[in-house]
Amino acid sequence: xxxxNANTSLSDRLTAIAAIPVVLFFRLFEAPFRFVxxxxxxxxxxxxxxxxxxxxxxxxxxVPLFINFSFSFTGGTNIFLSERVxxxxxxxxxxxxxxxxxxxxxxxxxxxxxxxxxxxxxxxxQVSSLVALSLVTALILNRKIRARGFFRAVFFFPxxxxxxxxxxxxxxxxxxxxxxxxxxxxxxxxxxxxFISPEWAMFWAIFVSIWSQMGFYMLIxxxxxxxxxxxxxxxxxxxxxxxxxxxxxxxxxxxxPNLLVVVVLALIKGVQVFDEVFVLTGGGPGTATQFIVQYxxxxxxxxxxxxxxLASAASVVLGLVLFVLTLxxxxxxxxxxxx
Numbered sequence: 265x266x267x268x269n270a271n272t273s274l275s276d277r278l279t280a281i282a283a284i285p286v287v288l289f290f291r292l293f294e295a296p297f298r299f300v301x302x303x304x305x306x307x308x309x310x311x312x313x314x315x316x317x318x319x320x321x322x323x324x325x326x327v328p329l330f331i332n333f334s335f336s337f338t339g340g341t342n343i344f345l346s347e348r349v350x351x352x353x354x355x356x357x358x359x360x361x362x363x364x365x366x367x368x369x370x371x372x373x374x375x376x377x378x379x380x381x382x383x384x385x386x387x388x389x390q391v392s393s394l395v396a397l398s399l400v401t402a403l404i405l406n407r408k409i410r411a412r413g414f415f416r417a418v419f420f421f422p423x424x425x426x427x428x429x430x431x432x433x434x435x436x437x438x439x440x441x442x443x444x445x446x447x448x449x450x451x452x453x454x455x456x457x458x459f460i461s462p463e464w465a466m467f468w469a470i471f472v473s474i475w476s477q478m479g480f481y482m483l484i485x486x487x488x489x490x491x492x493x494x495x496x497x498x499x500x501x502x503x504x505x506x507x508x509x510x511x512x513x514x515x516x517x518x519x520x521p522n523l524l525v526v527v528v529l530a531l532i533k534g535v536q537v538f539d540e541v542f543v544l545t546g547g548g549p550g551t552a553t554q555f556i557v558q559y560x561x562x563x564x565x566x567x568x569x570x571x572x573x574l575a576s577a578a579s580v581v582l583g584l585v586l587f588v589l590t591l592x593x594x595x596x597x598x599x600x601x602x603x
């Protein structure tokens with residue numbers, strides 16, 4: 265027993281000695297926080313912990329936004345703001361100088377309006393198809409079917425891939441000598457040049473975008489479906505209610521908050537589309553799949569004459585649209601929490 269107590273005492277001493285640097289470090293680390301707490305009280309502590317994130321947000325988000333907004337009122341090719349020429353609202357006037365806003369060819373900057381019309385077409389077709397397919401998939405995978413977990417993982421897997429990887433995979437499939445054309449030739453059909461036809465290029469841009477994002481929105485809707493009390497379905501079944509009526513009267517109303525969030529998130533993502541389509545089609549053929557973000561990138565960085573002012577003005581317009589959609593998202597989330 266004495267020997268055992270001696271070993272225990274020696275172990276405790278060694279532990280205490282090893283802990284001395286750690287204790288000293290934490291005491292030094294706590295010193296500034298104790299000082300702040302002594303001056304401002306407990307109410308000031310949350311702001312202290314938020315300060316590093318706020319500083320990071322300010323340096324990499326707020327400051328670039330301010331610089332971009334300032335660039336939109338300048339002209340010239342100089343990159344430093346102090347060396348650029350102040351032009352007032354000239355860049356915005358150039359963008360919105362149109363004879364007929366429904367006809368991009370009547371606008372001075374027809375590429376901008378062509379990009380807007382392409383983006384609007386993409387958003388309407390992609391978001392409507394994406395939401396519908398996500399809802400149908402969530403309804404199916406919410407049932408008690410065989411290998412349900414496996415199929416959920418399969419549909420969610422594309423979400424884990426980088427957009428560039430997704431675009432490269434489908435580009436290899438859709439090339440003239442790609443997998444899909446090889447299959448068509450093997451069954452006696454002719455090759456289809458998917459990236460030459462504007463209709464095919466837009467179709468595949470929408471398809472690939474849906475394929476890569478559907479799993480994420482399906483998961484949101486699936487979570488909403490699983491939150492619906494099973495008692496409601498049991499009561500409807502006992503009353504002999506048809507499946508269609510159950511969907512319209514029970515499932516859809518209770519799933520509506522989740523569905524609204526999905527729609528708004530899909531709209532924001534659709535308006536910002538760039539990387540997948542840029543790698544897949546490059547905006548072609550011509551400008552058939554050039555969207556607003558690619559127009560900003562091309563105007564500011566990829567053209568022979570880099571027009572930073574015009575690109576900044578276009579990005580401000582895009583930012584206002586995203587701001588409105590973000591407000592809609594916040595309202596949808598607030599409504600969901602109130603339900």
